[in-house]
Amino acid sequence: MKKIAVLGSTGSIGTQTLDVVRANGDIQVAAIAAGSNIKMLEAQIREFAPSVCGVWDEDKAKELAGNVSDTNTKIVSGMDGLMEIAEMDGYEILVTAVVGMIGIRPTIAAIKAGKDIALANKETLVTAGHLIMPLVKEHGVRLLPVDSEHSAIFQCLNGEHGNKIDKILLTASGGPFRGWTREQMKSVKLEDALKHPNWSMGRKITIDSSTMVNKGLEVMEAKWLFDVEMDDVQVVVQPKSIIHSMVQFEDGAVMAQLGTPDMKLPIQYALYYPERRPMGGDRLDFWAMKEITFDKPDFENFRGLALAYEAGKAGGSVPVVFNAANEMAVAKFLNREISYLEITDIIEASMRNHKKRENPTLEEILQAEQETYEFIKGDWGK
Ligand code: NDP
Numbered sequence: 001m002k003k004i005a006v007l008g009s010t011g012s013i014g015t016q017t018l019d020v021v022r023a024n025g026d027i028q029v030a031a032i033a034a035g036s037n038i039k040m041l042e043a044q045i046r047e048f049a050p051s052v053c054g055v056w057d058e059d060k061a062k063e064l065a066g067n068v069s070d071t072n073t074k075i076v077s078g079m080d081g082l083m084e085i086a087e088m089d090g091y092e093i094l095v096t097a098v099v100g101m102i103g104i105r106p107t108i109a110a111i112k113a114g115k116d117i118a119l120a121n122k123e124t125l126v127t128a129g130h131l132i133m134p135l136v137k138e139h140g141v142r143l144l145p146v147d148s149e150h151s152a153i154f155q156c157l158n159g160e161h162g163n164k165i166d167k168i169l170l171t172a173s174g175g176p177f178r179g180w181t182r183e184q185m186k187s188v189k190l191e192d193a194l195k196h197p198n199w200s201m202g203r204k205i206t207i208d209s210s211t212m213v214n215k216g217l218e219v220m221e222a223k224w225l226f227d228v229e230m231d232d233v234q235v236v237v238q239p240k241s242i243i244h245s246m247v248q249f250e251d252g253a254v255m256a257q258l259g260t261p262d263m264k265l266p267i268q269y270a271l272y273y274p275e276r277r278p279m280g281g282d283r284l285d286f287w288a289m290k291e292i293t294f295d296k297p298d299f300e301n302f303r304g305l306a307l308a309y310e311a312g313k314a315g316g317s318v319p320v321v322f323n324a325a326n327e328m329a330v331a332k333f334l335n336r337e338i339s340y341l342e343i344t345d346i347i348e349a350s351m352r353n354h355k356k357r358e359n360p361t362l363e364e365i366l367q368a369e370q371e372t373y374e375f376i377k378g379d380w381g382k
């Protein structure tokens with residue numbers, strides 16, 4: 001019996017992870033955690049009987065503890081709770097499906113405790129990849145990508161026995177505003193940005209996909225996961241999300257992984273790697289599909305992608321600022337406090353304001369995050 005813990009069990013990736021658990025029937029869920037959705041957590045506790053459940057919000061944690069006092073699940077809260085789950089015995093794979101930099105500390109703690117990581121929480125690797133990758137090596141654990149593009153790249157590298165990657169071709173749908181100018185994007189409403197053409201995901205990543213900041217985060221994620229330079233990752237727009245990404249080798253051969261847009265495949269692949277399990281759902285129908293089209297990304301109108309390359313190449317604390325600024329700007333946009341284009345304006349202003357630190361420690365990463373939030377709260381130099 002495989003045993004897992006899921007941080008972010010009530011979210012898009014978290015619930016799909018539990019769908020995979022349900023469909024397979026041979027995985028035990030040792031722990032779950034979420035922010036505040038205690039109604040769903042209670043249902044998950046009753047279905048999966050985890051030994052520990054974390055709730056970020058302390059009051060909600062108390063309320064949940066009262067509601068499930070008839071079960072054997074221990075309720076923990078806050079960062080201490082996430083850390084307790086990361087370090088506890090009784091499971092092998094931690095699925096990191098929380099959203100944002102909140103995932104850094106538990107991910108590091110779990111690696112140190114010898115857990116394999118099924119990584120959905122890309123913000124953690126983008127901001128702390130220089131700390132995480134050496135730890136993964138040192139503790140001999142696996143870092144298994146859940147992000148569909150990175151799972152595709154990981155699958156393309158199967159059987160390559162360390163053959164050098166010449167180039168990663170990271171596919172992008174281009175989002176709902178593909179082909180738009182910034183002038184046209186001025187009037188984008190929250191509701192428009194929350195409509196992704198191919199994938200149904202959490203709110204933050206859906207906005208990130210529309211600005212192409214998500215693709216920028218993914219280029220940085222690929223840099224760490226596959227030990228390549230930013231310029232070795234080429235973003236290729238492929239609007240239908242059929243090719244999930246490709247790898248070009250030194251002899252010019254290109255390997256690709258294709259499939260319908262369904263996150264359950266990369267989730268299941270990460271949980272059972274290297275085994276493939278049967279999975280229901282639609283199959284690609286190449287006769288019906290007829291064509292797959294490709295394009296170059298528009299770096300001018302999608303500033304977020306250009307800024308991500310800049311941040312990734314600068315390294316040090318700059319990706320932290322890029323990511324933290326985006327997290328706060330997207331939260332503000334979701335709250336209808338700023339306009340759509342201000343998301344990338346805030347990222348840019350934060351990067352320009354920042355004095356880079358090389359090789360930031362965990363404390364320095366969290367400090368750069370706070371400084372970025374303070375800068376944005378102080379009207380971000382407007
Ligand atoms: P969601 O917003 O759907 O879910 C986020 C989850 O994190 C929820 O369970 C939420 O709990 C929990 N959470 C939020 N804050 C905290 C906190 N402080 N402590 C503990 N738990 C918390 O996000 P997604 O599932 O879409 O994304 C999760 C991660 O996976 C992101 O990093 C994203 O970039 C990545 N990813 C997502 C994909 C997708 O298809 N959705 C694809 C590829 C990557 P609550 O419900 O209580 O708020």
Ligand code: MG
Nearest residue numbers: 147148149218
């Ligand atoms: Mg992705």
